[in-house]
Amino acid sequence: MPPEIPLLGGTANRGRVHRVGDTVRRPQRRSTPAVHALLRHLEDVGFDGAPRVLGVDDDGREVLSYIPGRAVTAPAPAWGLTDAALRSVGRLLRRFHDAVAGFDTRPHAWSAAVPEPFAEGGVTHNDPNLDNVVFRGGHAVALIDFDLAAPGDPVWDVAGTARLWAPLRDPVDTSDGRRRRELDRLRILVDAYDLDDAGRSRLAAAAAGHHEWMCALVGDGARNGVPGFAEYWTPGARARADRTRAWLERESGAITAALT
Structure with a gap:
């Protein structure tokens, strides 16, 4: 697996969001299923201005696509x-x-x-x-x-x-x-x-x-x-x-x- 690179920014999740290759790993929350449904809808309608949901890793973190920029x-x-x-x-x-x-x-x-x-x-x-x-x-x-x-x-x-x-x-x-x-x-x-x-x-x-x-x-x-x-x-x-x-x-x- 590629190294985990901490991503800057954020307050609630400060120090807990990492880039791994072309993915982002973030802690799950109670609202994660709702957010994933929303992100999948955005993907379905062709909106390219939000991350894609890729699943959950072995540590229980949500896996999202990394957006370059x-x-x-x-x-x-x-x-x-x-x-x-x-x-x-x-x-x-x-x-x-x-x-x-x-x-x-x-x-x-x-x-x-x-x-x-x-x-x-x-x-x-x-x-x-x-x-x-x-x-x-x-x-x-x-x-x-x-x-x-x-x-x-x-x-x-x-x-x-x-x-x-x-x-x-x-x-x-x-x-x-x-x-x-x-x-x-x-x-x-x-x-x-x-x-x-x-x-x-x-x-x-x-x-x-x-x-x-x-x-x-x-x-x-x-x-x-x-x-x-x-x-x-x-x-x-x-x-x-x-x-x-x-x-x-x-x-x-x-x-x-x-x-x-």
Whole structure:
């Protein structure tokens, strides 16, 4: 067997995801059967922007296809923060939502439910962090890490992506060229995705909801001793989360105005 090469990125599975040849080995979760059903659907409909399910290895890990390319891992490279890269993320996310439109989520047990009023309307990836998008030639080509996928409204995913990529947060917590371009980049993403007017009117609320939802997941994981979450959820991280919460509330009207 080829050597196991640790892959960077991730929080919940930090240090537990490895590349072995042209495969990726990852720990299974309670939601793994649901995620595998989703990935097989994506393969069946010809969507090439997600890993393929290859089985389970002798150590009980899921085996997925390895997608060549680079993710935007810290410290973020300049090419991953360009407007062109952002547009490609919006187009990839739209292709994903179109591809899952016919997937029946009802027979499956998912990891974490999306809250109302964003719990229905399709399937959402739910964790479109910078290190969960694979790029080639500066353009997004695939989504990875579907552990948090669940039934949800596509605008929830668009808002979560905007929150992380624009990024929608207090500029004091952005130290790169995206600083104070939050709303400009929000518009770039939303236009590339081609979000409809109804989605644009709900995006500010979805972004605030996605922030609270993710903070709750990470906080619960930290309190339950998940190493990656416990390492991340420091007093500094909680303070940044509080600043983001206040910024999203304060800028809610400006976010909506930027999209009309």
